[in-house]
Amino acid sequence: MLSIVQKSFGGPEVLEVVETAIPEPLQTEVLVRVRAASVNPVEGYIRSGAFPMLGEPPFTLGWDVSGVVEAVGRGTARFKVGDEVYGMPFFPRPGNTYAQYVTAPSRMLAHKPASLDHVHAAALPVVGLSAWQGLVDYAGVRPGDRVLIHAAGGGVGHVAVQIAKALGAYVIATASAGKRDFVRSLGADEVIDYRMTDFAEAVRDVDVVYDVVGEDNGERSFAVLRLGGAFVTAVDHGNAELRAKGEAAGLRFIGLAVEPDHTALEALTRLVDEGRLRPYVSRTFELRDVAKAHQVVEEGGLTGKVVLTVD
Structure with a gap:
């Protein structure tokens, strides 16, 4: 699969498109085929080294994700293959969502709001x-x-x-x-x-x-x-x-330091599908153009969110 890896701290140019192995879900985890992942300001600070929350590189950024379940690990019955899900896995540990596939514990995800496409769903979790x-x-x-x-x-x-x-x-x-x-x-x-x-x-x-x-x-x-x-x-x-x-x-x-929380995600889903909440997406970029997305976020003044689309 393709994923975004950085091997050093620095500007957006340190974000590299590389080929890595598709991860396998552990017990209670699911494998998600990523359809969209959003970019948050904190990720720019981590990338630059200003906020070295993940320690020294190499690592893959990203926590927001929306996609489709491809495989289910033993010990969980929350999702089945083909389910559309979204969430914010592992924060503040690496979420690795700047990639074509990601694994996450099932209880860090929820069913995607039916009224949102993957782009808008990915804008919501963080x-x-x-x-x-x-x-x-x-x-x-x-x-x-x-x-x-x-x-x-x-x-x-x-x-x-x-x-x-x-x-x-x-x-x-x-x-x-x-x-x-x-x-x-x-x-x-x-x-x-x-x-x-x-x-x-x-x-x-x-x-x-x-x-x-x-x-x-x-x-x-x-x-x-x-x-x-x-x-x-x-x-x-x-x-x-x-x-x-x-x-x-x-x-x-x-x-407040935000935490993964499937119960809160489900509450957000209800608000969205009731028509009382709608995430706004100002720009989208393909995964390969993640450096451009980071540049836009760092320029500031954005309305709503910037989202990466993943083929």
Whole structure:
């Protein structure tokens, strides 16, 4: 099979198309013929060495996957050959989804939403699980809660807006002016152009803030939260100083590191097939053009996700 391997840290050019052996599923695993795999910003940081989460190369990047079950290992009856599945296997260990085939434990996958093609299904697991786990499992968003979502036009953000609305929340979103109409179309009740308006002065009495921006955005977000409100961060989860400041201010600090979770995937599938959630794909590239895909993601300013199609 063809897979993408990098043998050193560096720019997108280190991503090589190579021929490797098709993996065999172990007990409780399935072999998936990959139809699509998406590119997430974290993968660029890992590739460059800025965030060496996988250790030293060589390795294959990728966690989002959507495809068809080709073989089933002993000890699992969740799927059969021919089933369409999607998921986020093994994170934060190598998921190896930049490839034509991948193996994964059956409980790290779920049946693909019937209303999505593989391209859009592959766009959902990492961002969908990040949003679901932060808003539902940890923050416990309830109907009527006021939720502020930063970078609402991006990968995690555009899904988080839709999940928060599905939970019955009043959603305030920050986004650039060019993404205002898009974010409104997702269901946001208010959209703040962060380049023109300081959200810390414009917003008050928020129950939950979801942040994927980092830097000083976290501490500035504390000012908009009510006492006892939850600050969810997917980028500063290891920031002990920020945690201490938040807790000293009487807030709940939730540092989120996304986990594989078939139960949450199944919940996302229900929202999708009920018409309440739709991942947005801005660009697609063939697997062989993964370096170009990484370049586009690193340029920033994207709406939604970038997806690799796999023949």
